[in-house]
Amino acid sequence: MEKTLAEFQQSIIDGDSERTEALAREIAGDGAVAAEDVFASLSAAMEEVGSRYETGEYFIPEMLRSADAVERAMAILEPYLFEQRHDQSGVVVIGTVKGDIHNIGKNIIVAALRAAGYEVHDLGVNVSTAKFIDKVRETGADLLLLSAFTTSTKPALMDILETLEAEGLREGVKVVSGGASHSQELASEVGVDGFAADVKGTLAVCRELLGG
Numbered sequence: 248m249e250k251t252l253a254e255f256q257q258s259i260i261d262g263d264s265e266r267t268e269a270l271a272r273e274i275a276g277d278g279a280v281a282a283e284d285v286f287a288s289l290s291a292a293m294e295e296v297g298s299r300y301e302t303g304e305y306f307i308p309e310m311l312r313s314a315d316a317v318e319r320a321m322a323i324l325e326p327y328l329f330e331q332r333h334d335q336s337g338v339v340v341i342g343t344v345k346g347d348i349h350n351i352g353k354n355i356i357v358a359a360l361r362a363a364g365y366e367v368h369d370l371g372v373n374v375s376t377a378k379f380i381d382k383v384r385e386t387g388a389d390l391l392l393l394s395a396f397t398t399s400t401k402p403a404l405m406d407i408l409e410t411l412e413a414e415g416l417r418e419g420v421k422v423v424s425g426g427a428s429h430s431q432e433l434a435s436e437v438g439v440d441g442f443a444a445d446v447k448g449t450l451a452v453c454r455e456l457l458g459g
């Protein structure tokens with residue numbers, strides 16, 4: 248299966264949706280692949296696509312083809328990954344903050360959290376403070392996860408934290424931030440409870456913050 252996972256990763260990098268779907272079916276059919284290995288492959292593939300874009304080897308169409316391959320693979324793999332999930336782990340509200348439309352990494356985190364047993368409310372991209380606050384209140388969320396990919400999102404992050412405080416909700420919810428070009432330094436400046444740079448780290452920090 249290691250070979251299949253490597254081929255799966257490569258087919259995403261190549262933006263070959265059909266091959267990615269075929270390999271996703273193989274992985275789901277095999278039944279012995281750990282969810283965390285699937286997520287590691289997905290992330291590694293999209294990180295490679297991201298660097299190729301940055302170095303000018305890939306352009307937006309190539310990148311969107313790869314993102315489409317991930318989406319199609321997830322549609323096939325989600326039921327399989329869900330079979331591995333444990334008991335209910337907690338309620339999560341997640342979204343990409345206002346002014347930011349990056350969602351590939353966020354979507355991988357959403358799938359990983361769902362597979363790990365969290366009840367996840369995904370608000371999408373360019374999410375206003377009011378929308379985050381309303382959802383946290385409505386769901387009684389244990390965790391608020393903020394995806395922020397560009398450094399210019401700092402004011403949006405600060406605004407969310409200040410509003411949580413002002414609305415008396417800050418005590419009841421742990422806030423975690425992350426995303427491409429997000430750093431521990433930025434997270435500390437903004438005052439969130441946790442930061443992570445990848446899927447594994449995100450699952451670990453969520454578990455830790457919920458005392459598990």
Ligand code: B12
Binds near residue numbers: 307310444
């Ligand atoms: C893909 C991409 C785009 C795509 C987005 C498509 C989409 N549907 O998401 C498009 C082309 C639309 C785009 C647009 C822009 N982009 Co862009 N983009 C990228 C790129 C190349 C890859 C991002 C990605 O998907 N990586 C792959 C995923 C798997 O990795 P990830 O996002 O890091 O996610 C992982 C972790 O961060 C973490 N994670 C993610 N979310 C969360 C949330 C939480 C709570 C936690 C704990 C962890 C976590 O887990 C994920 C899985 O491992 C990055 C460069 C790069 N190499 O990262 C630039 C980058 C993020 N973009 C950048 C910029 C500047 C822009 C634009 C402003 C460009 C422009 N001038 O128009 C616009 C932004 C428009 C806007 N208002 O948001 C900059 C940000 C720079 C900065 N320091 O602020 C980057 C870093 C490129 C660069 N070096 O300049 N972009």
